[in-house]
Amino acid sequence: MKQDVITLNQKQLVRLNMINQANSGFITVKETAEALGLSRRQVQRLKKEVREYGAAALIHKNSLKPPCNALTRQHKDTILEIRKLDIFRDCNFAHFRDLLEEHYDLKISYATLHKLMTSEGIVSPKKRRRTKPHRRRKRLPQAGLMLQLDGTPFAWFKGRKTMYCLHGAIDDATGQITALYMCKNECLYGYFHMFQRTIKNYGIPISVYADRHTIFRSPNRDKAELDPTINVADTQFGMAMKDLCVQIIPARSPQAKGRIERLWGTLQSRLPVEFALRNITNIAQANDFLETYIYEFNSQFAVEPKLRQSVFRKPDPAINLDYVFAIREQRTIDAGGVFSYRNKTFQVEDGSYTGRLPAKTRITVLFNPDLGELGMKAMYKGFLFDVTRFIPEKRSKALPKSEPSKSSHLVKKDHPWLRPKTASEKYGYTLTDREVLSILEDAFLK
Known part of the structure; x- marks a missing residue:
């Protein structure tokens, strides 16, 4: 007769040894309870069960049963079939989990999904490389103290290699996206529209943290800091920020504004899938969607600030933002x-x-x-x-100057120029001066 094989872990083996010693009378129930960290009542129950069932008594009764919340084979097959769709092929595991719940009403933990995907040989497309060590900067305590601004070019629409620039701003204290706006390239127009959306959604911040792009800062600003006599004019964006009393803080490296740099990595992974699911294929449709998408994103990724009091300011009603921007x-x-x-x-x-x-x-x-x-x-x-x-009147073109007509002169028919030429004149048989003198000498001197 074939006997069942019982496998115990190290903890269960120690517990079995102590219970056997207690059943044999080598140690008391009190000593066993203190050694195993159990109550006397638990030790008494284990002694009885070991005498009746042996080592199998120490195995939990549910250890061989599937959990009630375990993923069924049908659900696993459904998830794997969804994953094979082209639209989800480039989706990372965390985003894929969110989309399963949103569009297919399938709730699954990240750990379970990761285990299922890796068991099928599916790897998350979001690669991570070893990062250089950088000192972390503490978040500012209040929302609105500083926004990080930037723009990132990327092929946002699936199946198209054309790159468009997404302009964005993120609050340093909460990690909330205040606004997103897409244009063909990184430009002043995109930052102006993005900042207008920020004011509409949250208000005017105290300062903005941006790179040293010429949109934000004049190239001669560094020279002016060394030589006060150099007069440097504000950029168009700088003039708008001055009107709103917003300070521009220049960043000297991408790592300095790492919060928005990490945001771009997240959006570059998520937005192309979100656009494809909604058949968004152009900039106008994307900007309409982004206006509401930021709230969904913030509800998942934003954090609580250290101080709840926000310092975002409402714009002065007397200021027309269309003139400012x-x-x-x-x-x-x-x-x-x-x-x-x-x-x-x-x-x-x-x-x-x-x-x-x-x-x-x-x-x-x-x-x-x-x-x-x-x-x-x-x-x-x-x-x-x-x-x-104002369209100026067209000037009529000046007529070209005509040359004065020369007065015509009628020549008489017997004019020497019109008489017929002699043979010598016609054919060029003219006498030389010496020949003429010789003829005259013969005629008059001889």
Whole structure:
């Protein structure tokens, strides 16, 4: 008769040895309980069960039963079939787990999913390389004290190699994304729209932490710090931040703003899948989706700040943000209030300013697509003026100068120029001077 094989671990073997000694009377129940860390009642129960069932009494009764919350074979096959879909092929395990719950109502722990995937030879596509050691900077205590800004180019739409730039901002204290905005490339327009969304969603921060891109900082700023006599003008973004009383802090390395750099790694793994699931294939659709996606992302990844009081500020109602986030350039008008901008001419209309602007007045042109039909306003000493398109009259081309006609002269028919030439004249048989003298000598001297 074949006997069942019972396998005990080290702890169970020690417990079996102590219980056998207690049953043999070598040690007391009290000594056994103290040695095993059990109560006397537990020791009495184990002594009885070991006498009846032997070593099998020390094995838990549920050890050979499948857990009630274990993943069934049917669920495993379903998850593996979903994973084989092209849309999920480049999805990391953590994101795939979230999508299973959101779109297929399949709840599974990350550890169970990881075990299932690796057992089937499926590896998470998100690679991790050995990182260099960097000193961690503590988070700021309050939300709104500092935002980290950056832009990242990436092929966001599956099946297309075209790269677009995603502009974003993340709060240093909470890790919340305040806004995302996509453009064809990293540009001032993208940062302006992203910051306007930040103000709409949360408010105006105290400072922003960005790299040393010329959008944020003039290349001559370092020279000006060494030589105070050098005058450096603010960039377009810098002027907007000055109007909002926001300080720009330059970062000297990508690691310095590591929070938003890590955010890009997460979004580059997740957003292409999210776009593909929703059939998002262009920038306009992506920006509409990103406006609400940030709240879903923040609910999963944001942390509580050290101090709950936020320092985000609401914008002053008297400030028109369309004017703040406009490109500003200086122009000089003529006596009719006309100026040129981007190879076109415009005219400044009369405004609230007393009197008409004189010729050669320096005005500030505000350009923003949201500023009316032309997307343009003019500013002078704090006063705003509407601008209209001015098309100068076309000048008629001057006729080419005609040469004065020469007076005609009728030549008589018997004019020497018109008489017929002699044979000698016609054929060039002319006499030389010596021959003429010889003829005259023969005629008159002889």
